[in-house]
Amino acid sequence: MLAAHRASYVAALALLAACHHDPQFATAKPPPDAAQIALGEKLAKAGDCASCHDSARREPFAGGQPVNSPFGPIYASNITPDATYGIGNYTPAQFAAALQRGAAPGGKRLYPAMPYPSFAALDPHDVNALYQYFMYGVKPVANATPQTHLPFPFNQRWVMMFWRIAFAQHGLFKPDPQHSAQWNRGAWLVQGLGHCGACHTPRGPAYNEMGYTEHSPLYLTGGVTDHWYAPNLTGDPGSGLGRWSADEIAAFLRDGHNDRAYAFGAMAPVIGASTQYMSDDDLHAIATYLKSLPAREASGQYVDSATVRASTMTTLHSGMPERPGAGLYLSFCAKCHGADGVGTPDKAPPLAGSSLALSSDPTSMLRLIVEGSQSPQTSGGGEPRKMPAFRTQFTDSEIAQVASFVRGAWGNNAAPVAPPEVTRLREAIHR
Structure with a gap:
C-alpha cells in the first residue's frame, strides 16, 4: 500500500x-x-x-x-x-x-x-x-x-x-501511420494551422463546423462565410477539386491563380497574406492531402465535349440568342472569358468546367458579377487579375439570367439561378 x-x-x-x-x-x-x-x-x-x-x-x-x-x-x-x-x-x-x-x-x-x-x-x-x-x-x-456587441442571447x-x-471536438494532431509524411504534413496544415474548415466546412445551427477532419462526411464540402461561398475542396469532379491536379492546387495557393481559376473574395487575402509565403513542400503537402479526399456533396456536372461547346457558340453567334442571358454574356463577358468559355490566358479564367460555376451555392458567382473582384498581389503571380463590377449595368433578373446561362453552357450542368437569390444577396451586401 x-x-x-x-x-x-x-x-x-x-x-x-x-x-x-x-x-x-x-x-x-x-x-x-x-x-x-x-x-x-x-x-x-x-x-x-x-x-x-x-x-x-x-x-x-x-x-x-x-x-x-x-x-x-x-x-x-x-x-x-x-x-x-x-x-x-x-x-x-x-x-x-x-x-x-x-x-x-x-x-x-x-x-x-x-x-x-x-x-x-x-x-x-x-x-x-x-x-x-x-x-x-x-x-x-x-x-x-471596438467592443463586440451582439444581440441577446x-x-x-x-x-x-x-x-x-x-x-469543438478537436485536439492535438496525431499522424496517421497509414499515410505518408507528406500527407500527414498536409493534414496538419489543413486541419490545424491553416484552419481551412473555418470557411470551407458548412456550419450547424450553433455556428459549429460540421467536422474537423476527413472522417466527418461534411468536412470541406463548402460553406458560406460573410456572403461568400467557400467551395467544396473534396474530390467532386463538378464543384470540387476532382479535375484539379496537385500541381494546380499548389500553384493556385502560391500565385493566386492557375489555368483553371483565380482567387477572389475572402480567399484573395488568404493567399496574399499567407499561402504565398509557404514553402513548395508545404503547398504540395496541402495538395496531397486535399487530393486524397473522396468526392462528397457532389454538385454540377461537366461534359468536356467539342460538340457541346460548338452548340453554345452557335447560339451565341446566331444573332438572336435563344437562351436568356446569352446576349448579355456575348456583350459583356465573352471578350474576356471567350464565346467558347475557355477564358483568356493571363487575363480571365475559363468558365467551361469551372468549379465556381458548378457549385451548389451560386453566392460567390453572383457576388462576383455584382461587385467584381481582384486576385491577390503575389511575388510570382504577375499582375493581379481583375473583374469589373456589373451592379449598375445589370438588374437582378439580368444577373440571374447571365449566371444561369454560364451554369448551363459549354457542357456545364448546374441548377439555374432565380432573381430573388440576387435580390437577397444585394440587400445583404448593400449593393
Whole structure:
C-alpha cells in the first residue's frame, strides 16, 4: 500500500515537473529565443493571422476589423504585445488558453470566429513559438479596438464554455501511420494551422463546423462565410477539386491563380497574406492531402465535349440568342472569358468546367458579377487579375439570367439561378 502511494506521489511530482517545462503551463514570460521567434513568424503566416487581425490602417495585428457573422460583426482583437490594448501581459499559459480553448484572461470567452477549435491541433512547441513571435517579433501598437456587441442571447459569452465542450471536438494532431509524411504534413496544415474548415466546412445551427477532419462526411464540402461561398475542396469532379491536379492546387495557393481559376473574395487575402509565403513542400503537402479526399456533396456536372461547346457558340453567334442571358454574356463577358468559355490566358479564367460555376451555392458567382473582384498581389503571380463590377449595368433578373446561362453552357450542368437569390444577396451586401 505504502509503495503504491509512494509511486503515485513520484508520478505526480514527475507530472508537475513536466508541466513546469511545458510552455503552455508557464506563468511567467520567458526570455526571447531567436529560433523560436523565427519559427513563430512562419507559423503566424501559415495560420493567416494577418487577414483578420491587421488593422484598417494596415498595422500588423493591431486588430479592430470586423469579422462578419450571421449574428453581427465580431471585432478582431489587438494581438500585438501592447500592454494596455494588446496581449503584452499574457503569460504563455494564458496565450495557449486563448489560442486553443477560446478562454481569454479574466474569464472572457471568445466567439468561434476565432478558429481555436482548429488551433487545438498545435503542439506546445508550436504554441510557444507563436507566443515568442507575438511577444518579441511584433511591434506593439496602442490601438483600442471596438467592443463586440451582439444581440441577446449571443452576447452571453459564458455560453461559449459549453459550446466548446459540445462542438469543438478537436485536439492535438496525431499522424496517421497509414499515410505518408507528406500527407500527414498536409493534414496538419489543413486541419490545424491553416484552419481551412473555418470557411470551407458548412456550419450547424450553433455556428459549429460540421467536422474537423476527413472522417466527418461534411468536412470541406463548402460553406458560406460573410456572403461568400467557400467551395467544396473534396474530390467532386463538378464543384470540387476532382479535375484539379496537385500541381494546380499548389500553384493556385502560391500565385493566386492557375489555368483553371483565380482567387477572389475572402480567399484573395488568404493567399496574399499567407499561402504565398509557404514553402513548395508545404503547398504540395496541402495538395496531397486535399487530393486524397473522396468526392462528397457532389454538385454540377461537366461534359468536356467539342460538340457541346460548338452548340453554345452557335447560339451565341446566331444573332438572336435563344437562351436568356446569352446576349448579355456575348456583350459583356465573352471578350474576356471567350464565346467558347475557355477564358483568356493571363487575363480571365475559363468558365467551361469551372468549379465556381458548378457549385451548389451560386453566392460567390453572383457576388462576383455584382461587385467584381481582384486576385491577390503575389511575388510570382504577375499582375493581379481583375473583374469589373456589373451592379449598375445589370438588374437582378439580368444577373440571374447571365449566371444561369454560364451554369448551363459549354457542357456545364448546374441548377439555374432565380432573381430573388440576387435580390437577397444585394440587400445583404448593400449593393
